Amino acid sequence: MLDIFGKPLFYAPEALSGQVLLSEEESRHCALSLRGKEGDVIFLTDGKGTIARAQLTKIHPKSSMVLVLETEAVDKFPIFRRLVVSPPKTGDRLDWMIEKVVEIGVDEIVLIQSRYSERDKVNLERLQKIAVSAMKQSKQAFLPQIIGVQKWKQFIEKPVDGDKFIATIDSSVPSRRLLDVTKQSSGSSFTILIGPEGDFSEEEVKQALEKGFVPVSLGKNILRTETASLYSIVCFNSSREA
Amino acid sequence: MLDIFGKPLFYAPEALSGQVLLSEEESRHCALSLRGKEGDVIFLTDGKGTIARAQLTKIHPKSSMVLVLETEAVDKFPIFRRLVVSPPKTGDRLDWMIEKVVEIGVDEIVLIQSRYSERDKVNLERLQKIAVSAMKQSKQAFLPQIIGVQKWKQFIEKPVDGDKFIATIDSSVPSRRLLDVTKQSSGSSFTILIGPEGDFSEEEVKQALEKGFVPVSLGKNILRTETASLYSIVCFNSSREA
Secondary structure: OOOOOOOOEEEOOOOOOOEEEOOHHHHHHHHHHOOOOOOOEEEEEOOEOEEEEEEEEEOOOOOOEEEEEEEEEOOOOOOEEEEEEOOOOOHHHHHHHHHHHHHHOOOEEEEEEOOOOOOOOOOHHHHHHHHHHHHHHOOOOEOOEEEEEEEHHHHHOOOOOOEEEEEOOOOOOOOEEHHHHHHHOOOOEEEEEEOOOOOOOHHHHHHHHHOOOEEEEOOOOOOOHHHHHHHHHHHHHHOOOO | OOOOOOOOEEEOOOOOOOEEEOOHHHHHHHHHHOOOOOOOEEEEEOOEOEEEEEEEEEOOOOOOEEEEEEEEEOOOOOOEEEEEEOOOOOHHHHHHHHHHHHHHOOOEEEEEEOOOOOOOOOOHHHHHHHHHHHHHHOOOOEOOEEEEEEEHHHHHHOOOOOEEEEEOOOOOOOOEEHHHHHHHOOOOEEEEEEOOOOOOOHHHHHHHHHOOOEEEEOOOOOOOHHHHHHHHHHHHHHOOOO
């Protein structure tokens, strides 16, 4: 097994074989921050499950090149982990929500615009960069997909596979704790639906329940949107052995 | 039970009975942000387990007053949750670590300076304010204590009660998953020890193991200090019914 612990990991979405040209961003990182030299060995991931050991053959702050020496397929997490969330109002809370759920481990993030959403536009390119950086930082080989912003109606009318949960703070809706439910499930795909600060509307909760979303509790405290997202993703990742 | 859901909660560390003078900060919040009026009903917590329903008797941006109408004792979480962590280098990562672990639920945060720590000073007053704000935001009645920065030697030589864990990323140290261990424990106090980005030194790990800290895993991904803290606190809170 390739031991990448403590070593920098680069992102190269192309096929990892032969000579690979690094992107401008990764070339800059390699040439300037890391001060790589020709012949240095680095690690790459394609974000699709492959990690490669490679040798720097050309150092250039805009177009560095590497020669792939060896590749390895990394096992996917045994469950598909999907976070569906109404993005927090402030940009920094959205940024760190993305960073943290990617670090901990998620496969798909769907940003939705529900009735009481406080934000209907995001800079997807920026969020994607944060996701790439968090993937590299935490030494993962899979880059999660970020989708959005989808309108509630558009989201709720499409079928969602696997186990589906909706985080609820409404004490009139009976709910079990998320971790207890996921621990007992043998399903291979988990989806959690997290509302905005103002929560989902009654109508939205009703629609979600009709579509088979199971109400779950994330504990007694009232959590902010980004904290609820993180909490849920820790539960998903703790419910099965990686 | 007092229903404070969706209602602003104020912090007043004094005894909650009769007339209570709000602090400058809480008075400003009450008078200016909330635009409170005489006769309005608000909620207070002393951060020690009591919540009060109270009526505004004087509105002033520096010295508002309330009359306590009713108080209620809130149950403590069934486990004492202690986070011992080497603070992250950048202030914003430290700030949000405090915000998030308080929101999710923690009883004591001990900041320590270990061999590879990147920060040996913090602004405790600022962190305390963040903790108060997160407690109010998440509608809790207990304010966690923040202690630090303690030197490693000083920390490790004092006895720590209850179940003690050290998060490890060293694959040569056999470790079980934190959640599996806490789920099986009937202990009433959990402590997790989280190292800096550069991890604990070998010597520090050795000392912790000698003192009875059990090595635990937080999953396969390499987590930043603040993410590991958060992950652990979610596990502590998920391992028992609140």
